[in-house]
Amino acid sequence: MNFTRAQRYLLSLCSGILLSISFPFTGSITPLVFIGFVPLLFLSEDLQTKSKGGWHLFLQTYIAFLIFNLGTTWWVANSSFVGALLAFVFNTLFMSLTFVLFHVVKKGLKSNWAVWTLIPLWISFEYFHFNWDLSWPWLTLGNFFSIRTSWIQWFEYTGVFGGSAWVLAVNILLFQWFRSVWIHKNKKCNKWLIGSVLLVLLPIVYSLTKLPILNFYKGGSFYHVAVVQPNIDPYNEKFAIGTSNEQQLQRFFKLANSVVDSTTDLVVGPETAISQGFIESRLPGLPFYSMLQAEMRKWGKAELLIGASTVELFDTKHSRASVYIPGQRIYYESYNSSLHIPQKGVSSFIHKSKLVPGVEMIPFSNLFPFLETLAIENGGTSGTLGIEKEPRIFRAKEKLAPIVCYESIYGDFVSKQVKQGAPFLTVITNDGWWGDSPGYKQHFSFSSLRAIENRRWVIRSANTGKSGVFDEYGRIKKETKYWKEAAFSYSIPLLDGRTTFYTKHGDYIGVLSAFLFILILITTIVKVILSKKK
Numbered sequence: 001m002n003f004t005r006a007q008r009y010l011l012s013l014c015s016g017i018l019l020s021i022s023f024p025f026t027g028s029i030t031p032l033v034f035i036g037f038v039p040l041l042f043l044s045e046d047l048q049t050k051s052k053g054g055w056h057l058f059l060q061t062y063i064a065f066l067i068f069n070l071g072t073t074w075w076v077a078n079s080s081f082v083g084a085l086l087a088f089v090f091n092t093l094f095m096s097l098t099f100v101l102f103h104v105v106k107k108g109l110k111s112n113w114a115v116w117t118l119i120p121l122w123i124s125f126e127y128f129h130f131n132w133d134l135s136w137p138w139l140t141l142g143n144f145f146s147i148r149t150s151w152i153q154w155f156e157y158t159g160v161f162g163g164s165a166w167v168l169a170v171n172i173l174l175f176q177w178f179r180s181v182w183i184h185k186n187k188k189c190n191k192w193l194i195g196s197v198l199l200v201l202l203p204i205v206y207s208l209t210k211l212p213i214l215n216f217y218k219g220g221s222f223y224h225v226a227v228v229q230p231n232i233d234p235y236n237e238k239f240a241i242g243t244s245n246e247q248q249l250q251r252f253f254k255l256a257n258s259v260v261d262s263t264t265d266l267v268v269g270p271e272t273a274i275s276q277g278f279i280e281s282r283l284p285g286l287p288f289y290s291m292l293q294a295e296m297r298k299w300g301k302a303e304l305l306i307g308a309s310t311v312e313l314f315d316t317k318h319s320r321a322s323v324y325i326p327g328q329r330i331y332y333e334s335y336n337s338s339l340h341i342p343q344k345g346v347s348s349f350i351h352k353s354k355l356v357p358g359v360e361m362i363p364f365s366n367l368f369p370f371l372e373t374l375a376i377e378n379g380g381t382s383g384t385l386g387i388e389k390e391p392r393i394f395r396a397k398e399k400l401a402p403i404v405c406y407e408s409i410y411g412d413f414v415s416k417q418v419k420q421g422a423p424f425l426t427v428i429t430n431d432g433w434w435g436d437s438p439g440y441k442q443h444f445s446f447s448s449l450r451a452i453e454n455r456r457w458v459i460r461s462a463n464t465g466k467s468g469v470f471d472e473y474g475r476i477k478k479e480t481k482y483w484k485e486a487a488f489s490y491s492i493p494l495l496d497g498r499t500t501f502y503t504k505h506g507d508y509i510g511v512l513s514a515f516l517f518i519l520i521l522i523t524t525i526v527k528v529i530l531s532k533k534k
Contacts, residue, residue, distance in 0.1 A: 003046045011039035012060040016067025023072040023139075024147045024445050025438035033144045034200060037171040038178065040064060041115065044103045045179070054100040065095040073138060075437030083358045091136050098125040108524040115175070119168045120516035123161050127510030130410060133363035135354070137409050138442070141167045146445035149474035153210035154203055155452045156500040159411045161509035166203060170196050211473055222491045223398060223424065225459050226259045226267045226302070228252055229467040229486040234432040238275045238463070245276045245288040252306075253295045255487040260299050264489060265398070267299070269306035270463040271405050271430040277309040277334060280349055296343065304341040305400055307428045310349060311335070312386070320366040321386040333386035336360060338402035338428065340394040348394060352404040353387045354413060360385045360406075391416040398423060398494065403450075405429040408443070412506040414450045419503060423496035424457045425450060432464035436482060440466060448474030453502045457492040 003011070018036040021027025040061060047057050069088045077084035102121045106114040122141075130137045137143075142160025144167065145152045155162060177192035230252050232238045238248070256267050274288070283289055296304060314322060314331040322331040336352040355361035361384045391413050394400040401422035407413055408427045417425070427447055431440035444466045447458045451470040458470040468479035469490050480486040 002049075003042070008043055008046065008060055009063065011043050012064040013067065015039040016064040016071065019064075019068040020071025023068075023144055023442075025441040026072045028147060030144055030148050030151075031200075033141070033167050034170040034196075035174055037118075037168065038175045040099060041118075041171065041175040042179075044099075044106065048103070048107050054104050057103050058096055058100045061099045062092055062096045065092045065099075068092075068095075069139070072442075073439070075434045075439040078435045078437060078439075079433040080359070086358065087136060090134065091139070094125065094129065098122060105520060105524045108528045110527075115172055117520050118172065119165055120513040120520065122168055123164050123510060123513035124517040126161065126164055127507060127514055130412070130507070130510070133361070134357055136357065140164060143409075143442075143446060143449065146442070146449050149448050149452060150211060151204045151207050152449075153207040153452060153473065155449065156455055156502055158509055159415075159453050159502045159507060160449060161507060161513070165509065166199070170199050173199060220493050220495070223494050224263045224265045224489065224491050225469075226256060226264050226487065226489045227459060227461045227467050227469075228255045228267065228269050228273075229462060229465055229480050229484070230255060230270065230273065231464050231483060231485045232275075232432075234430055234463065238272070238430075243276070245274050245278075245286075246291055248273065248275060249288055249292060249295075255485060257295070257298065259487045259489045260302055261489070262300050264299060264302040266400070267302050267304050267306075268426055268428065268459055268461040269304070270461045270467075271307035271428045272309050272336065273306045273428075273463070274308035274339065277311050280310050280312055280337075283347060292341065296341065299343075301343060303343060303396060304339075305394070305402060305426060305428070306339050306341075307404065307430075308337045308339045308349075309334070310337040310339075310351075319386055321384045323383070334383075335386050336404060338394075338404060340396055340400060340402075342396060350392045350394065350402050351386055351388045352407060353389075353391060354404075354407040354410050355385055355387060356406050391420075393417050393420045393422050399496075401425050403427045405431075405443075408450060409446055411450060411453050411502070415454055415503045415506050418454045418456060418499070421496060422456070423494040424459060424492055425454070427458060427460040428462075429460070430463040431466075432483075440464075440482060444468065444479070448476070453500065455498050455500050455503075456495060459490070459492070 015036055018032045022029050022032035022036060043060055044057060066088065069092050076087055098121060102118045105117050105121065126137065126140050129135055140160050142163025145163050152163060173192050173196035177196065180186045180192060230248070232248060232251070237243065252269055252273055260267060278286055312333050312335070314333070317331055318333060321333045324331050338350045339347060341347045357363050365384055394402065399421045401417035403414060403425060414425065429443065431443055434440055444460065447460055448470050451458045451472055452474040455472040457472055460468050465480050465482040465484060465486070467486060469477045469492065471477050472495055478488060478490055
């Protein structure tokens with residue numbers, strides 16, 4: 001193996017392109033993800049044989065992962081060019097450093113099995129990326145299969161990290177085969193090829209056996225839901241000066257009333273459907289609330305779950321999101337909230353917990369408060385929003401799991417809501433920020449992953465689309481068109497008696513990978529130190 005510099009950069013380009021066109025809606029040629037890392041593995045192997053350090057590999061992997069990030073999530077720039085630029089630069093950096101660390105470990109261990117350390121190292125990176133201030137798990141490898149639900153019914157045991165391990169394992173096997181045939185000229189060494197084919201096919205075959213041809217729900221109860229897609233432009237209308245909650249709710253109720261009947265149990269509206277912020281404790285006395293209750297009385301028994309921009313007041317600093325009002329000597333916090341309004345009883349709020357970095361939350365501003373001045377204004381607020389400390393559900397007539405926008409990417413977060421007894425999932429979102437791009441399509445498809453992981457139906461209300469319904473196998477049962485007013489009703493079975501392995505244990509593969517990563521790192525350091533003493 002002796003690649004020229006030009007050939008190494010060509011391998012880098014190939015990897016970036018393969019990963020980009022295999023991602024949902026930026027190519028959607030999913031099988032190519034199984035060879036997307038092979039060029040990078042050859043890069044690492046070539047530089048290792050030449051005893052070149054990680055810096056050479058970093059430059060070339062950075063190109064590959066930059067192409068991957070740009071090719072799949074370029075649409076983020078439609079919302080904020082600066083925010084997108086920072087996301088591309090830093091997310092590419094984290095991916096490149098992870099692969100370089102793998103290269104260093106493989107070089108230090110000097111073992112044939114060292115190539116397999118890529119799996120726990122990469123999944124450790126993905127797991128870490130789910131759980132810190134710069135969280136951006138959109139490009140988790142398991143997400144590639146959100147449009148291939150018939151392949152991944154086994155995600156009910158593993159979650160998306162199982163998909164990441166699957167992708168990397170097949171890539172490693174194919175790399176071993178290509179290396180044996182092309183580099184070492186061993187034409188008879190087909191064990192790696194056979195292994196990779198089996199590793200691709202067996203999970204798919206198993207998955208297909210899990211899919212029923214017909215669904216019959218015997219002995220269970222059904223829940224009747226109405227979903228509203230008001231299609232209000234978030235840039236020029238929803239948060240515009242002079243608009244009011246009353247105006248936007250009139251539009252909402254006009255759509256809702258067209259599909260609600262006496263059997264409807266719940267009406268679901270999108271994220272920030274009540275866009276003009278208000279103090280939560282003062283809700284019952286606000287004019288739009290009286291209008292809202294009058295409209296709901298027409299429905300009969302139906303309750304309402306809707307998104308709202310809300311505020312709470314505190315006498316003392318409550319969290320990093322608290323802002324001091326000098327003249328009144330109080331603090332306030334802004335929230336992106338879910339609001340549940342029953343026909344009888346008290347309305348309640350749950351605040352969004354997983355915030356979009358740079359838009360709803362300023363990373364590390366708890367350590368460096370001056371960073372709040374760099375906030376990107378989006379949706380009428382800027383700076384860090386308040387959050388719930390733990391995932392919560394509404395204790396309504398049926399337990400309701402509100403999942404607001406970005407939260408729908410976090411499998412472990414959703415599983416904790418299901419463990420609290422939620423018989424189905426509700427995603428409320430506003431994907432209009434990204435325009436007619438792959439972004440809203442990708443986000444829509446990710447709901448299928450949450451359905452499979454927890455074996456729960458998913459109801460999705462999006463301000464500008466797509467709204468829809470997914471069954472417990474992740475199959476789309478109903479979907480609306482993008483940038484169109486829409487409302488529909490649907491009856492879903494309540495599956496609260498079933499709990500999957502993933503629901504019980506969450507991202508256990510991420511945790512195990514993190515432990516393995518630490519062990520691998522310690523082993524590598526010890527081996528390098530001992531080799532230098534010889």
